């Protein structure tokens with residue numbers, strides 16, 4: 001391919017509002033000028049929950065994944081589309097040629113079957129409803145955009161082979177896409193410094209952690225909530241051959257992606 005592609009995912013708590021978006025866009029613009037290709041994937045967890053509450057719906061999550069019925073899916077799709085426009089606008093302002101697209105235009109997803117989770121040491125079977133995972137990636141769609149100088153900005157609404165829409169966790173979508181293309185690195189921008197062994201203590205952040213250690217941390221309830229799908233997504237990406245997987249803090253005033261490419265230590269690196 002000859003292209004160096006980075007998949008960059010960010011969530012609604014990490015990058016919120018115009019100022020954050022413009023800061024990220026400026027970095028993306030600089031990287032693109034240096035010949036690097038970026039695929040952006042964004043979530044919108046807090047914004048979706050806020051909007052559900054405004055409409056009298058009760059947001060519910062199990063092990064970091066949103067239980068999704070028709071109403072929740074409708075809200076998620078609406079909120080994500082509106083967030084997506086904001087991201088594309090900020091990139092455009094930074095002279096990045098960007099196009100927003102839903103996950104279903106570049107992936108095939110399948111509904112997640114009911115499964116067993118262990119959260120805080122307790123085992124339960126959950127049916128998340130209209131929640132999916134990535135089964136396949138239309139890599140040509142992504143390569144064609146990148147080759148044309150266009151930065152794809154993907155929001156995590158997927159669809160199964162019958163066209164049924166599915167809500168996909170943004171980390172799951174980002175890692176699925178990273179796994180399906182020739183990707184140098186998956187960078188997840190979140191609202192914590194990285195994986196911590198004590199969530200209340202930023203100094204407990206791990207610089208580097210193996211998948212095996214992660215299993216222990218999940219089992220002990222130290223990794224919980226939104227961090228569970230995040231590390232599971234990272235596991236999938238690593239196992240699929242993504243060369244590096246990293247988690248960084250979007251609130252860090254240092255330039256994130258640029259630093260990483262220069263080898264400046266940031267966040268938590270996850271290794272096999």
Ligand SMILES: Nc1ncnc2c1ncn2[C@@H]1O[C@H](COP(=O)(O)OP(=O)(O)OP(=O)(O)O)[C@@H](O)[C@H]1O
Nearest residue numbers: 011012043044045170190195196222223224226227
């Ligand atoms: N061991 C841990 N180390 C760090 N964070 C943890 C840990 N366990 C749980 N977390 C939680 O995981 C959260 C990050 O996941 P979350 O899903 O909330 O955000 P996001 O994925 O960045 O955004 P979005 O879901 O909108 O895409 C952190 O804010 C933190 O509260």
Ligand SMILES: [Mg+2]
Nearest residue numbers: 011043045226
């Ligand atoms: Mg999340």
